[in-house]
Amino acid sequence: MEEMYDRYSGMVKAYLTRLSGSSELAEELTQETFYQAVRSIDRFDGRCSASTWLCGIAKHLYIDAVRRRKPTEPLPEDIPSGEDFAEKIVRKDQAMIAHRYLHSLEEPYREVFTLRTFCDLNHTQIAELFKKSESWSRVTYYRARQMLREAMEGNKNEKE
Incomplete structure (x- = not known):
């Protein structure tokens, strides 16, 4: 299991970060994903890859976390700091615009694109x-x- 953690923890955390938008929540859920994987390793039958199995566990844990979260309770955010603060803010703003479009997609399009x-x-x-x-x-x-491209092009045309 340690080898599996070393091999897949970065991928699982990246997946959860993209789902949640929070590196802190992603770190917590990554740990929980591997804990659940250890508890249910006997049910892993090898019909899918280990990475697919782990992402499935992570997805369900994220959904459970969202359901348990109070509606007024914000998810923790990373606050940029240091010399390149302005550059990070610009990048973060651009990423937020892209994420808004991504989150406007219906399932399964959003999740398939993210994966x-x-x-x-x-x-x-x-x-x-x-x-x-x-x-x-x-x-x-x-x-x-295609949906993302059309939405982003439509927004660009509206601003012009």
Whole structure:
């Protein structure tokens, strides 16, 4: 299990960071993901990859955390500091705009796009996670990209 943690913890944390927008929550849920994986290792049958299995656990833990969270309780945020404060703010603002568009997508488009783009899962792994075909994963990812592109181009045209 230690080898699995060393190999996949970064990917799981990146996935959870993209889902939650909070590195603190992602770190906490990453630890919980591996704890749950240890508890249920006997149920891992190898029909999907370890990374797919771990992302599935992480996704369910994130959903549970969102359900338990009080509506008025904000998620913790990273506050930029240091010499490049302004640069970080600009990058963060641009990232927030992109994330707003991403979060406006309906499921499964948002999650497939996140898994493929930010977690670097291939279409076979995504298909396993959703219990769908690889072509379903490819089409869903393509459509998600198209929806994001159209939304961002529409916003750019509105500002001009």
